[in-house]
Amino acid sequence: MSKGHTPSTETRRPDWAALFIAVFLAALGGLIFWDASRLSSMGGYSGIGPATIPFVIAGGLLVLAAWTVFEALQG
Secondary structure, eight states: OOOOOOTTTSOOOOOHHHHHHHHHHHHHHHHHHHHHHTSOOOOTTTTOOTTHHHHHHHHHHHHHHHHHHHHHHHO
16 A cells, blocks of 8 residues: 555645635725725714624624635645
8 A cells, every 4th residue: 555645744835716815805894994984973872873884794804804814824
């Protein structure tokens, strides 16, 4: 039986496609965050206004970008 390369001893290259997707997600999240910061936050009594949901979406995109970078570097 021949000895093959085991994945644990082989050095892994980063997944460049996933890193490109992570950069795109981070740029989109930053753009949404910047655009939402220009909205007026007329929250009223509840504190939730028209700028709240874009901030949540931008935060989610930035979290997904960070997660994608982590997974791309782990292999």
